[in-house]
Amino acid sequence: MTRSKARQTKKALVPWLFLLPAVVFLATFLLYPLLSALRISFSEYNFVYSEKPVFNGLTNYIELFQDRHFMISLKNTAYYTVVFFPLFILLALFLALLLNSKIRGINAFQAAILLPIVVPLSLAGVMFTWIFSQDFGILNHILANVLHLPHLQRFWLGDVETAMNALIAVGLWKYTGFGIILFLAGLKAIPVELYEAAKVDGVNGWQNLIYITLPNLKGSFSLVGIWGIIQAIKVYDQVVVMTNGGPGTATSVLYLYAWKNAFTFFNMGKGQAIAFFTAVLAIVISIVFQVLLRPEKG
């Protein structure tokens, strides 16, 4: 082997050594099951009543688009994503900026605002079901008796118009903290010198934000953005606990429908097909999002 080729191989070797342990895990516990599940999505397979999976090509996928319930789930998931995503990013950014400042009590605020992260979503779901309850919920009670706005009361989880929004609110409550943390990590990484140099130049607060902070958060935006989109499309926990897709099909989302098909109806083939469809959708949208962020690199 020539010297440069040896060095090339050695160059490739080093990063792979770092990568190897993680890759072993990913390959064993994720890649292999994934391929296995993928194969099932291309088969006809009822876990209880079928002898074994029977390959049927794209049938499961094609039939999805003829399935009314699936199309409704798709629409609902789209709505959830379109509303959740921008709110998530804006709230996370805003609160991260707030929590990054040197004001009194910042520790307490951090603890309070980030606390929802550690509340299990299933328990949070039950908690909010109680809060949103039409007759026994504190929200309606406050609207009617404390703020004296009784006409604002709603059957939050039972009205088609409000159910999804209630679920989005719970998702935001729980997950914004994650976005805040990711943004904080990015904010802390911005070198102080940049701000000090700007101060010397007489730049004021807003300009700092637009010309220094935001551009340096590109990486974080990308990460938070991807994470946010994926969480939105994968929404499941609070839906199953709070409405289980109801009323009617008003809050039926993709992941929930996939779950029902796989583990309630035992139609594994169809369930996995929906799951993979959801994943592809999330990936495509993330890629689009990344591409949209990129052109500014000039």
Next chain:
Amino acid sequence: MSRRARVVVALSVLLMMLSSLGAVSAQTLKVTAEAWYYNKYKLEEAAARFQEDHPGVEFEWSKAGDFEVAPLMLAWSRDRYVADIAIVASPSEAVAFQARGLLHDFEDVLVGKYAKENWLEGFLEQCTMDGKVYAIPTDAEVMTLVGRRDFAAEAGLTDADGYIIPPKDFDELYEYLQKLTVKDETGRTVRYGMTVNWSPEYMCYAYFSGIQAMRGTIYDDEGNLDFSSPEAVELLRFWQRGVDEGLISTSSLVEHSGPRNDMQSGLACILWEDHARVIEIGHVVGPENMQIVPIPGSEENGTVSYTMSLMIPTSAEHPELAKQFVLEQLNAEWFAHDLMDRWGKLLGLKEHVEAKMDDLIWKTVFQLADNSVGLPKTVDHAKMVDIMTAEIHNMLKMQQTPEETLARIREQIAPLNLEPLG
């Protein structure tokens, strides 16, 4: 050490060895049930009593959440020993296990005192497939109306003794609702005439109990589950109109326990759910205020009932012992009566209910139970329930008419496999 001390030590060691030997040869019965079951049923006491008669038997309890059928299916299909007794599913779900040959049947033990004719037919039949009983019914219920006598008396709907006069048909029931509902000046309902449990867990029972009461059967003229008869339309219209006019509460569209809460807090006068609520709600508002009112028509035509299934899988390590426990304690009179008194739920043996026939409530329930039908066990049962629930909820949200609802249901269940199994 002195000689005496040495003897004492030697004897102690011997005793410990002997007792550990006993522990090694003990048999352990593992029971898995949904977590709430342990709150309602005195399983530990049943175990203690069983141990008196069968020394050396230990028990191990496992509490499950609601997502239990799939893990069990996974485990049992791979012949994994998870439990000797499992109480986790309705017969419609349990039939899946039976279809895969994963359950022991109870044929060999249903003799003598436990012979099949001594069980409430409506319940046992649901747990039978191909003529064999594959699960023991437990936590059984019949669908009926449960009414508040005090509210009914206010509205002038009671007889001389203060008992609610049962409405003879749905039209009369509707008039009752109109009289029982109370609205405030803005027209907002402050007390509903009725609350119906339309949550996914109850939807098919609520719907088919109405059909059964009206028609005497849950099937249409072609032998399929009825989603087309004029009575079906009438039933849905009754519900939709009731919701539209503010007479029926819609709390169950969101919460499984909505109707029960409505009754306990006095927000509704009549409950359309399972009979056991009459006891539960009675604990809160006073038993003298509660009465079972048959769904109009159900006294002649019967009603729908459902149970939980107590199963013994083929992967069980002590199936025979498990069967003994199930019959001797989990169907003992003390167990049944405790259940009936505290929660109103039923077990399968007739004699337990017959013992309480002097109470009007149990007399009514017995008649309803013996005369009840269960839903057929089919491959795509869960899917059908899902479709029904979605469409009827849409209707109750005023998004489609009863006729459209039924048409949509028929259209979506057409490709499903709804052939009764066994």
Next chain:
Amino acid sequence: MRYLSSNQKLPRALLFLLGVLVSLIVLSPIIWIILTSFKDTKEIYAVPLTVWPRKFVWTNYLTVINGLPEFPIYFVNTVKATLGTLLLVLPLSAAAGYAMGRYDFPGKTAVNAFIIAVLAIPYLVFLVPIYIMEDILGLLDTNLGLILPYTALNLPLAILIMQNSYREIPSELEDSARIDGANAFQTWLLVMTPLVITGLAAVAIFTFVAVWEEYMFARTLMFSTSAHTLSVGLPSLQVESKTWAYGTLSAALALSLLPISVVFVVLRKYFIEGVLRGSVKG
């Protein structure tokens, strides 16, 4: 906001008020739950509602403690699963993130694509194959049987976060370390990693929470009570299928938030220290 100079009093006062307001709004559901946990059943279901308990009772807490005798077992299992997963995820993702963030090498795009793909896939997809795999390997009902899949499931996001953190570091530091004669491993461990403490803290928090509250895998892979985790044990408090007694539930929530909050506060301090260390590096 960092860029505001410290002698601007008005904005700082406003920010303080904002902080208080937001904190209260965010915490209000939890405060409500804690208040509910001290009410008795009749009061909870009374119409109209009361906000402050008319009478403080401990019955709900007693019901929880009596109703969950296996609480210590569940707790220990959850702790073991969490610690085990953290012990694997942190070093593995730091190493992998370093490679992905600072090197170009054949196969990098494939790995990157796979990681994002996995993030997007609903967990249910992996459930049955992993179950079968663990059944064959005899890992069902063991602590390792949860730690291994949890590690794999949490690695993708962890790697992404670390990748991002390592990428931010200016290359001069790496170069000067090399000039000083450090090999790749030493550079990574001694120079680069201390600079990404915030990233590691983020990974730690994410992973901790994910493992702590995970239900699906815990329920399916661990069927004996002795192997259950907290999230699997909590549904035991359901009064009936899918029905919760809100009094008991509130007490359970309050109790389970207690240890988590303590851990959270500790981790948060670590977070801030990392900040100080990071900003001094210049």
